[in-house]
Amino acid sequence: MRYQLFLIVLLLAGCNKNSPTTDVSTNIQPKKKIVFEGLNCPWSIAFLNENEALVTEKNGALVKVNLQTKTKITIKGFPKDLTDSIGAIHIGDNSGIFEILLHPSFEKNKKLFFSYAAKKKGVGKTTKFVQAQLQNDSLTNQKTILVAEPYTYVNYHYGGGMTIGPDNKLYLTVGERLFWEHDEPVLPIAQDVTDPRGKIHRFNLDGTIPNDNPNLGKEAIPSIYAMGIRNTQGIAVQPETGTIWFTEHGTIQGDEINILKKGGNYGWPNVTSGKLRSDDYSPPKLEHVSFTVPAWFWQHTVAPTGLCFYTGKDFPHWKNNLLVPGLSRGSLWRFHIVGDTLKSAEELFLDDRVRSRKVAQSPEGKLYLLTDEENGKIIQILPK
Amino acid sequence: MRYQLFLIVLLLAGCNKNSPTTDVSTNIQPKKKIVFEGLNCPWSIAFLNENEALVTEKNGALVKVNLQTKTKITIKGFPKDLTDSIGAIHIGDNSGIFEILLHPSFEKNKKLFFSYAAKKKGVGKTTKFVQAQLQNDSLTNQKTILVAEPYTYVNYHYGGGMTIGPDNKLYLTVGERLFWEHDEPVLPIAQDVTDPRGKIHRFNLDGTIPNDNPNLGKEAIPSIYAMGIRNTQGIAVQPETGTIWFTEHGTIQGDEINILKKGGNYGWPNVTSGKLRSDDYSPPKLEHVSFTVPAWFWQHTVAPTGLCFYTGKDFPHWKNNLLVPGLSRGSLWRFHIVGDTLKSAEELFLDDRVRSRKVAQSPEGKLYLLTDEENGKIIQILPK
Secondary structure, three states, rough: HHHHHHHHHHHOOOOOOOOOHHHHHHHOOOEEEEEEEEOEEEEEEEEEOOOOOEEEEOOOOOEEEEEOOOOEEEEOOOOOOOOOOOOOOOOOOOOOEHHHHHHHOOHOOOOEEEEEEEEEEEEOOEEEEEEEEOOOOEEEEEEEEEEOOOEEOOOOOEEEEEEOOOOOEEEEEOOOOOOHHOOOOOOOHHHHHOOOOOOEEOOOOOOOOOOOOOOOOOOOOOOEEOOOOOOOEEEEEOOOOOOOOEEEEOOOOEEEEEOOOOEEOOOOOOOOEOOOOOOOOOOOOOOOOOOOOEEEEEEOOOOEEOOEOOOOOOOOOHHOOOEEOOOOOOEEEEEEEOOOEEEEEEEEEOOOOOOOEEEEOOOOEEEEEEEEEOOOOOOOOOOO | OOHHHHHHHHHHHOOOOOOOOHHHHHHHOEEEEEEEEEEEEEEEEEOOOOOEEEEOOOOOOOOEEEEOOOOEEOOOOOOEEEOOOOOOOOOOOOOOOOOOOOOOHHHHHHHEEEEEEEEEEOEEEEEEEEEEEOOOOEEEEEEEEEEEOOOOOOOOOEEEEEEEEOOOEEEEEEEOOOOOHHHOOOOOOOOOOOOOOEEEEEEEOOOOOOOOOOOOOOOOOOOOOEOOOOOOOOOOOOOOOOOOOEEEEOOEEOEEEOOOOOEEEOOHHHHHHHHOOOOOOOOOOOOOOOOOOOOOOOOOOOOEEEEEEOOOOOOOOOOOOOEEEEOOOEEEEEEEEEOOEEEEEEEEOOOOOOOOEEEEEOOOOEEEEEEEOOOEEEEEEEEE
């Protein structure tokens, strides 16, 4: 009787019960399944096939994992100038190994790209990007693509993100490498075209400079493609359009998602969607400079990292959606995007947060999340 | 050639293209369709059938609309002590007509409930809840359920939300009716069980007091079911569980979604997930009081209003999701909830915001949005 009343009530209250129970409604909620553990803060993953992948451990090594046999081997020959944050006295030290990315012709030439924090005696550390070949689980024929000099003793904001565009060029992100804005030189680092930091760079796959990079002046570093960026770790290509999107870490709020534009200036530290950390700092007036506005910014701190556009089969209604994990709140965000327009933003796993560094897909489109933990995990996200 | 390269790149970059184009992925994105215009800040809607509905205009009248013929008539006999915010000198004056709700046995007894801002000469205005019968498009046999005295000259936070629970009881929301916390009496209004404001009340459908209301002491107003609430306009029943959920307006941030609990104290103004508006106000220490934590709070201002649990057919993957519109940012939020646990939160229509007062369903489950505009609209939300 109560239940009958309840039905009537719902009907008249404009919230009725006559809805179908379909596969869609019951099956498409995502759930997590841990498929690999014991990685020391995994940062990036590059799939060799459906079960095997190269994984960078921020505080470990470049390893090869098998998601079926649960085995892990260390890739030999990683550069000796690596510096990580093991035993770091600074909380949140960003030093370590960052991106791992396969060459588009990896099957033939076994080439890959990786980035890491390199140290140099007496001068400090900075972000380094290297191309190498993978032979018998060793890195050979190593060739430096970029060393983001100067070396400094700052432990933060290396950037380190990489992707390959639809133009078959290599795009690299280098963070500004500061923590406090009051440490900025007169011309802020990210606004200085003679400084590689706080920029996104563009290279040919052989490490040479493309002849169609933006002209930012005689003094400019020729690999600079975009500037005014505080710290970007995530950069990915939108399948439908070929547009490149990247995340940016703000200070106090100001985490952003941006669309990469040739010669674009994203404003840091002169404009930000958040607040500057140094109350006593005010950026200089810059003449004849226009800034690119973000496609999205959060009003709270998320620390967005390795993003990915979803093209898998498990969640058809997520097709071509942008997925963005976050470090600070351990959230996973899904954006439905049409062209350059964000239509909706969903925060997933509200009741199951985990500090997340990267979301990526296998060649067949299985979706995986890397967790930034000492016992770091590879978590598959699949339908209930 | 570029495109082939692009495919290879995406495949190796872990974002492949081999995803199916299914009805799901292409059809379930929501779009808006205006089905009715010319309503003066519509606040609430109660469907008489699939095409006809009663609609309250905050700054107008109780009207009957036909969504097919696009006609609108005014229901006669609305109480003369109505006060609205037409010509109000206070921006954001909340006075006017609020909820319209049909009796569970409306088909037989033609009874309904409505709420509005009532004025009384020389003393001010307050929230009033009335039961009446609808006969020949006139309100007859009017009977007052609650007058939330005292009358004051404050223009804000009337509450006015209503729903009928699975227990076949009438639940009413009354706001605290203050704007500044420094206007609070020694015992804050929402914490005072002898004051009907800042509360949710529970009545039998005939206006009498249920014998199983919480015992809040001899002095307590017997209709009080929950307290410590700043301002609630939206209250709805969760289909699967019968649990009642309600929105709460915070001050500076602090907008919340709460689960209604018998005798629950939601903390205002002693605890809030936002900030108090009066810097100079500090609430009194309350002994032996425990507060109920919100199910959700936003870190930015949304001004959530008339919520609804979705049970329609158009979006099967939204089944039993909670939909919450917002006034301040004009957003529509969708929460996937299992039991009392929020699993995900999606903000919809990022590129098409409209100040929204209420989301509701027709008897057959069509989804509609009421916009808070002088030319207020009824917008159907349907799949692309």
